[in-house]
Amino acid sequence: MKTYTISEVAKELNLTVYTLRYYDKEGLMPFVERTPSGNRLFKESDLSALKVIECLKATGMPIKEIKNFIDWCSEGDATLQQRYDMFLERKANVEAQMEELRKTMEVIEHKCLYYKTALEAGTEEIYKKDIIEINN
Amino acid sequence: MKTYTISEVAKELNLTVYTLRYYDKEGLMPFVERTPSGNRLFKESDLSALKVIECLKATGMPIKEIKNFIDWCSEGDATLQQRYDMFLERKANVEAQMEELRKTMEVIEHKCLYYKTALEAGTEEIYKKDIIEINN
DNA sequence: GCTTGACCTAGAGTTAACTATAAGCCTTAA
DNA sequence: TTAAGGCTTATAGTTAACTCTAGGTCAAGC
Numbered sequence: 001m002k003t004y005t006i007s008e009v010a011k012e013l014n015l016t017v018y019t020l021r022y023y024d025k026e027g028l029m030p031f032v033e034r035t036p037s038g039n040r041l042f043k044e045s046d047l048s049a050l051k052v053i054e055c056l057k058a059t060g061m062p063i064k065e066i067k068n069f070i071d072w073c074s075e076g077d078a079t080l081q082q083r084y085d086m087f088l089e090r091k092a093n094v095e096a097q098m099e100e101l102r103k104t105m106e107v108i109e110h111k112c113l114y115y116k117t118a119l120e121a122g123t124e125e126i127y128k129k130d131i132i133e134i135n136n
Numbered sequence: 137m138k139t140y141t142i143s144e145v146a147k148e149l150n151l152t153v154y155t156l157r158y159y160d161k162e163g164l165m166p167f168v169e170r171t172p173s174g175n176r177l178f179k180e181s182d183l184s185a186l187k188v189i190e191c192l193k194a195t196g197m198p199i200k201e202i203k204n205f206i207d208w209c210s211e212g213d214a215t216l217q218q219r220y221d222m223f224l225e226r227k228a229n230v231e232a233q234m235e236e237l238r239k240t241m242e243v244i245e246h247k248c249l250y251y252k253t254a255l256e257a258g259t260e261e262i263y264k265k266d267i268i269e270i271n272n
Numbered sequence: 273g274c275t276t277g278a279c280c281t282a283g284a285g286t287t288a289a290c291t292a293t294a295a296g297c298c299t300t301a302a
Numbered sequence: 303t304t305a306a307g308g309c310t311t312a313t314a315g316t317t318a319a320c321t322c323t324a325g326g327t328c329a330a331g332c
Contacts, residue, residue, distance in 0.1 A: 039328090052247070077254075108227050112223045
C-alpha cells in the first residue's frame, strides 16, 4: 500500500510541512500513523481526509470546529446525525458566501465601468455632480 | 446636509466604532472631517466611500492595499489607470473565489448525500469498502 | 564511522484585523 | 454645577492561523 512522507503530502496538497504539523497538533489528524522511529506515515485515506479538511477550511470553518468534526468521525455511527447537520449548515453557509460574492461582484463591475468611462474622458470630474454615482 | 456621528455610521454599516477608528488610523478615511471639538463628522459621501471600502474588503483585499487605493483617489485623475487596473484585478480575483466556492460546494453536496444515505442505513460501514468514496 | 538530509518536538515569533482599556474632553439635562 | 453619555487619543491585549527556530533522532550513502 502506497504511503507518503509529510513533505510529499505538503507538496501534494499545496501546504507547508509546518502547517501539517500544526494541524496534527490541533488534533485534525489523529488517524496518521508513525514509523517505528516516529515519522508520520500518510496513507491514501489520510490524503482523502486531509482533502475534506481543506474543503471545510475553504468554507471558512475554523480549525477548532473542524476538530469537532474529526472527533465525531472517530466516534463512529453515533454521530452520523451531527455530521450530516454540520454539512447541511456548511452548505447553507457556502450559499450565503456565494450570494455575498455576487453582490460584491456587482459593485466591482460597476466600478470597472466607472473607471473605464473616466479613463476615456481623461478625468472623473464628470461624476462629481452625478447624484447616481454618489449613491454607489 | 445630513451628517452622522461615528456610532451612527457603525450602526448603518454593521461595524463597531472601534473598527471605524482603526480604519481611520490605518489611513482609510482621510476625507472624514471633524467638529470644532474634534469629533468625526461623516457626510453622505463618506458613507459611500466606506461602502466601497467594505466592498473591497469583501473581495479579500487587505487593509494596506485598500489604503493604497484611497491614496490614489486623493491624488486625482493621474491615478485613474491604476485604479481601473486594480478593479479589473479585483474582478478576476472575485471570479476565482467564486470558482473555488463552486468546487467546494460540489464536495459539500457530495458529503451531504453521503451522510443522508448513511443515516438511512443507520451506519457508514456501507462505504468502508467503497473505492469510489475513498477517492473523495 | 561519519556526514547529510529529512524527520521529530517544544516553544517562540509573526501577522492581520480587530477589540478593549484608560484617561480625558465636550455638551446637555437635572 | 455637576453628573452622564458620547466622543477623543494612545496604547495594550486578543485571536486565528500559521511560521519559524533550536536542539535532537535516525537512516542512507561515501
